[in-house]
Structure formats: structure tokens, C-alpha cells
Amino acid sequence: MNNRTNNILVPIDFSEQSLIALDQSYNIAKISESEITLLNVLTVHGPMWSLFSENEKDDIEQRLSSRLNNLGEEITNQSGIKVNIIIKKGKVVDTILETAREINSRFIIMGTTPSNDIKKKVVGTIASRILKEATCPVITIKGKHHRNGCETILLPLDLSKQTKQKINLAIWLGKHFKSTIHAVTITASNDFFVLNDIESQLKKVKEKIETQGVKCTIRVLALNHGGNENFCKALLSYGQETLADLIMIMTQQEFEVKDFFIGTLASEIINSSDIPVLSCIPTK
16 A cells, blocks of 8 residues: 555546545545545537637636635545645546546545446446556445445455455455455355365455454355356345445456456446445556
């Protein structure tokens, strides 16, 4: 965590979901002693923008700047968190990614409005690209109601080398929030030796987490049938059972399912989960 600046990027367009995401950013900002940077992107390349006169465009930018500054002052007065304001013109996704790199953000926290097409299970284009291309962890928030803090973290694992990175981030969050981490591996195997090996490795994970002073439970969810939909349902059901405040996933293959967290299942989890989802980017 030390190679990142103390800055959390929150894209804001004043939609309900972006404001909910902003509200959820306060706790992480406090425990990481970070500033919050509010980013509003003016999409000036669309046909609507060309309909405005230069005076009207200036007026829009001034009113937007005033609104953002008022919001920033309100946040600082309520929480004591320093807030930076950035307004940029450009394409939304490119500008968010560019700004995250420029400020070397520790997290991007953003609201997402998923597709209503149940068959496609597609995350909104903006969130999808940011999840794939961001160089820092991204927290997407779809649900409307969330508890303050992060008492319970759901940590699905495939026990790969890259997963160690996610465990370390979970420990960092767990220490600061005094969370309980629920480590879980989902498998469609019913082979005794496979299940026993998974259980053994999860016990090592539990020991590692608890030696850092963080409470941890472990669970193996053995399914009768594999497939994206079954994995997703099992994970989210366990999230509800454990009253999880955060689900941590990797933007890589997990559970031996191709494109698990960058393809259809990732979209399905983010679309279906009212629990905030933190997507980690594996380092090589």
C-alpha cells in the first residue's frame, strides 16, 4: 500500500449512485489517511455540447465548479477529510483512468448502474473498462444501502500466487476496520483428496491472517454443478449469510474458470451484488 499516494479518486456526476459511492469513500479515506479527489468529466465531444453558445458553456462550467466546491466543503466540514476538485473535458473512461494515473490514486471508488439485460449480465461500459484497465484497486457500488465501516470482508480464493496479493490487501483493510475476514473457496469437485487439499491450504491462509491480529473464518463451498451462474449464486448467498460489507475479487482467472473475474462471471457478480465489490489488479 505504500507505493500509492494518499488519494482516493471518486468520479462524480451527481447521480444517486455516484453520491452513494462518495458516501462510502469516507471510511476508507479515514483509515488510510487519504484525501478524496472528486472528478467530474464534461463530455464535450457529443452533439449536445455543440448546441450551447460559448457563454452558455462557460456558465455550465462555472455552475458545475461551484456545485463541486460546495460539495467538497460540506464533506470536509462533516468528516474532516480534505477534498480536491478536478473538472476535465474528455471521454469519461479515458479521463478517469488518466486522472487515476496522474494522482497515483490508492483506490477508485465508483457507483455503477448494471445492465437490466439478465441474459447478457454486462456491467456498464464505463465500469467494465475501468475494471479492466485501472492500475489500482477499484471498488464498485451498486446497492443503495450500506453499513458504516467494514466489519465483514468476504474473501473468495483460488490459492494462486496472485491471490497472496489480495490476502495482503484484505489483512490491511481488516486491521484498520477491525474486520472479520471470511475466506472461502468454491469448487465443483467432490473428490475427497481435492477437498482435503483445499481445506489444508485454507487453514494456512487462516493462520497467516490471524497472526496479523485479524479474525478469520474459512469455508469450502462444494457445489454439485459448476458454471458461472452457480458460482455466482453460491458466493453471493454466502455473502448474505456472513453479512459481508465487502467482497474482494481479482481481475484474473480464479476458481479455474476462464476469464472468471474479467468476463461474464465478473459482470454477473457486480451486477447481482448489492454488497460493494473491490476488484484487485494482480501484479506480475
